[in-house]
Every structure is written in C-alpha cells, then in structure tokens.
Amino acid sequence: MSSTTLAKGITSGLRAAMEKDARVVLLGEDIGKLGGVFRVTEGLQKDFGEDRVIDTPLAEAGIVGTAIGMALRGYRPVVEIQFDGFVYPAFDHIVSQVAKLHSRSLGTVRMPMVIRIPFGGGIGAVEHHSESNETYFAHTAGLRVVACSNPHDAHWMIRQAVESDDPVIFYEPKRRYWDKGEVGEAPDGDLGSARVVREGDDVTLLAYGPMVKTCLQAATAAEEDGRSLEVVDLRSLSPLDTGAVLASARKTGRVVVVHEASTFLGIGAELSAMLTEEAFYELEAPVLRVGGYNVPYPPSRLEEEFLPDLDRVLDAVDRSLAY
C-alpha cells in the first residue's frame, strides 16, 4: 500500500503495463519530455524511449488514426487526448473505425486501444477544457467506456483497460488528479464492474468520476441528519453494471443519479429507463437526476452554478424521500 495522487496512480499503472508488454505504446501531444499537461506520463519517455512514448503532431484525428494502424500491426496503443473538448476531431476515427473494425472484420481484427480523456470541470479552465462527453462514446457499440474516481482505481483500471482486447475510452476526472489515496495490491473486480463505495439504506446515489467524491461528501453530510445514503461508483459506463445498480436500487427503493454531463440524454437517462423497466415495483420514488444543464459548458465564473454540488445532491435526496 502506498499513498499517491490519482494522476500518479495512472502513471504507475501505465508504467506497469509497459513493463509487462513491449507492445504497449503511448501516443499524444506533449506526453514525452513534458510528461503531458497533467504530467500523467511524466518520466515514461525517459525510461521507455521515444519509440514507445510518442510525441505526436498536433492533430487528434491523426493520433487516433495512426494508433489504429499501429493496433493493426499488433501494438496496443494508449492515446492521450489532452482535454475532453479536443477529442472531436478524432470522433470519426473512434466511432467509425475503432468501434467497428472488430465487427467489420468478422472478429479477425482486434482494436486493443485505450483512449485516455481528462474530463469534467471545476478547475477554472477556459472553453473546451471542462466537458463531459462520455455519452457520445457510451452510445457507440463496440467501445467500452470507463471512468475512474480514485488513485486505486486509476492505477488498476488503466492496467485492465490496456489488457482489454476491446477499445476502451478511459475518462480521468481532472479535478481529482491531485487527490491522494492508497493504491492496493489488486484491482476491485473487473473493468466492467461497479462498486459500492459507501453502504446505506435510505437512498442510492449513482455516480462516476469526479462526482463520486461529491456524493461521498453528501452522504457524510446526510448522516448528520440521520439519513443513510448508499453510494455506488459505477466505474464502467459501457457496459453498465446493471446487477450492482439494481441490487442497490432494490435495497433502498430510491435512486439519484449524479453526473457533470447534461442530464438530457445523459447516462442518468439510461439508468432511469433501465431501473423503471427492471425494478418498477420496487422503487419508492422516481429516479431523479442531478447533472449539468442543457447549455454549453459555461464560462468558469459560472461553473459552480452549472456543476452538481453537495447541496444539489442533497436537494435531490430530499425530493426523493418526499415521495
């Protein structure tokens, strides 16, 4: 056990993956000497060389497009997209190529690629640096989409993502990069599994990435009011661990989904529909959603108004319990 930041948990995970398999290569902008703008790849080029930690030209379609070619040659590329809002030039390659090549080749080609995306707001950044675009990718068959929330998962989930024979979109909660925690000796379940991070009886909070911490804080605050909240870290958005979600929902009968992305057609919409279909008679209240509004991510002076916070989560808990 060692205490480290979430960012360094990913660094050590990548390092372990690269030591284990010489076919793992990293591609991205400024990931070499600089170590990436968030320093997640710091030191890796020095240790593994410029052929395995590749400072690419500044072109996202080019990065993902060439990573596809490297995967076809037998490599396992890990791509860094510098910021969430920069992934769109690569959207075509991710959705039309990466996601479909296994299927188009009738299973003869694999795309063991990881696309790392620092996501979400809360750091006072300029436009295009604070987005949560996970729904686009979770909506695309052929991709797996995960989001880590703490150093332990950051370390182990990136290793699992690299080892997956399917393409994985790996979301990193950028405002939690500097949060510290222990990295344990083994992963908590497989890459597609959710995890109950706090047990409770009254209301279930479903969250992932940066909102897990917010929900844990909300649960602590609610405890003072005598309310017992269960917090489930979804970890995987595609597939969703419906078994874990349903188990918690059946236990509490009340569910609030929390994410930074707009609620309209967000992951919460899918969870709400799924819970209604699968657990209609066991719910005491409609599934409520707390998330971003259906507006472009606002200027940073307004982001506190946009992002779900402890109060908005507790407000939803109150509304759920009022049914």
Added chain:
Amino acid sequence: MSDNEVAPLETAYGVDHHVTRADAPDRPAQEGGPDMVQLLSPEGERVPHPELDGIVDALSDEALRGLYRDLALVRRFDAEATALQRQGELGLWASLLGQEAAQVGSGRALRRQDYAFPTYREHGVAWCRGVDPVNLLGMFRGVNHGGWDPNEKNFHLYTIIIGAQTLHATGYAMGVQRDGDVGTGDEGRDTAVIAYFGDGATSQGDVSEALVFAGVNNSPVVFFCQNNQWAISEPNEKQTRAPLWHRARGFGFPGIRVDGNDVLAVYAVTKQALDAARTGQGPTFVEAFTYRMGAHTTSDDPTKYRVSAEVEVWKHRDPIERYKRWLTTTGKADADFFDAVDAEADELGGSVRERCLAMPDPEGPEMFRHVYAEEHPVTAREREWFEGYHASFEEEVAR
C-alpha cells in the same frame, strides 16, 4: 442527329452512361503535362525513360503477359459485378472501369509482406493481393461490412469514410518501423505500406494529417492517389488549385505524377517508391493520372455533370488496349494468349456470378457477434432477448 445529341458509345466500356448532356460546362482538357511519367503511349509505343527502363526490362515476358491477364480479368470481374447490381443481386457497386492499370501496376509492385490500405474501389489491388473477388461483393450485397481477414493477404478492409485509411496506413508503417522491418537489406523482411485514395480524398483533413505524420516519422508508406478526375460529380478543379503531386513537397517528401493508364509506368514508379520506403528513405506521394470511365457508383448518373467529349478523349487512352497493342507488336503475346485470357475471363465472370448468388444471407443473431472481443453484457442480453423473441414465434407456429 442534331448537334446536341450524342450517339451512345458502342464501347469497350460496355455501358452507355457516358452519354452526357450537351449543356454541361466545358472543362479544360485533362492532360498529364510534361512531368507525367509515361512508358507506354496511348498508341502502345514504348517511351524511353532512362531511370525506369531497367525496372521494366527486368520483367520476364511471362510477367508482362501476367499483367495483361490481371488487367483483363479485373475488368471482367468488375463488369460482372456491375451486371449483378443491375440485376438486383448487389445493392451497389463502385466500378473501377478505366483504373485497371493504376491498380494492377501498383498492386503487382507490392511484395508479400507489404500491406495495402484500400478505399472501396480497389478491386484490382485486391486481385493482385490474392483476395478472393467474391469476398469483395459481400459488403455490396449487404451480407457483411467487409468480412475478410485483412492479415491473411495484407489487404485491409475497404474503407468508405474518405481518406481515413491513409492514417491507418501511416500508423501501420509506424509499427513497421518499430518492428525494425525497414532498411535491413533482407528482401523478405523490409516492408512498405501503400495507402490508396482518390482525388476527392485529398481535400480531407485526414489525408493531410497522414502526410504530416508520415513525413515527420519518415515512415515507409507510399501515398497512391488515383486521380480519376471526378469525385462523384465534382471535377478535380473543385478539389485542388495545384497539381496534386506538388503537394508532397510541402510535407517534405517527393511527389510524382504517373500516367495511371500505363501499367508499365505505374508498376515502375510504384516499385521505385516502395523500394525507397523499404530501405528507409521514407514516404512518396504518387499521383496516378487516370479517369473514372464509369459512374461513381451504380447509384450515380454522370450524364448530369460531364460531357461525352471528355469521356471520348479518355477512351482513347484506355489502359488495356494500349498494353495489348504493345504486347502484340513486340511479339510478347500472340492471339492464342489473348483468346485464352478471354476464355479465362468469361469463366471468372461465370464463377463470380454463381458464387455471389450462392452467398447466404446472414442469420439475425449474427449482428450481435463480434461487436466486442470480450463479452459485453448489454449486447449479450439483447442477443438473448432477440433469440427468445424469434423463438416465441416458432413455438406459436408449432402449436
């Protein structure tokens, strides 16, 4: 017949959709210009070229006849596919008519270990790589989206998104570099990659990005642009102000224009470029100057946008006729040979037709297969539901 009417072409190209409206705008004649490499004139005369003659001279008569056979069989296959589409057996077909030399010349310059990344029109390259032509029909018949193992013949799946494959080729070439399979001097090991694309694709950002990545990495990739003058209805001048082969210079590597209807020139130029790539000299941009004699696809109607006079000009530059003339006048092939190829072509057409019609429709549950390499619960659940749903009808019928 009035001046505004044009007689249907009798035509080696089979179909009459080159007949075009008389009010289509005039275009400048498409001339390759003095920089275009040509080893065989449209009349079938050998044009000397001190730098490249050696490459062609090294080909045996048998190999030279083999190129003719490729050209003829590929055209016959393509005609059969067009006919199959017309008869409703294919949903769509993208004909290569007129581009046979560009594809066969470049395809035959590849070595076994090389890797080709096609668009959706590279039937001639597929043929040279040894891909069973019936496999090419699957996606056009709607039974799959590709369906061959790209690694079996080092021929990637057809790519419909224009230009995307140029990046895949470049990335593959970056992998080749990391494997150390460049510049070893071992002919069975040194590997080049070839990316096929068209004149329309050169407007895509992906192609420019591929040229950037290949340039800065000095990757062993040949960018083979078949400039067939038309991107569906848009002529070349809507895509570019400068000749396409000039573009390479700005990316820091050589560009060359070759007569795409001259199989010998295409072979020689491509071989030279592939050899440069294999020996570590980096990428080359080859512009094969050719012409799309047919429609963009069977869904297109070129009479709406191009004039027949233009097609007539290119008809006289036909890649197969000129090569046949040269083989004949030089005594490298005789009538018996051509007859035998014709017979083989008809046989190929017949077998392709037969095997196309025999291609089974996929079963419903097939769509759930291979979405993921490792099981994905959502897809697995939906497949289970789908099978149960359909089974419920069978049970009802049984009752």
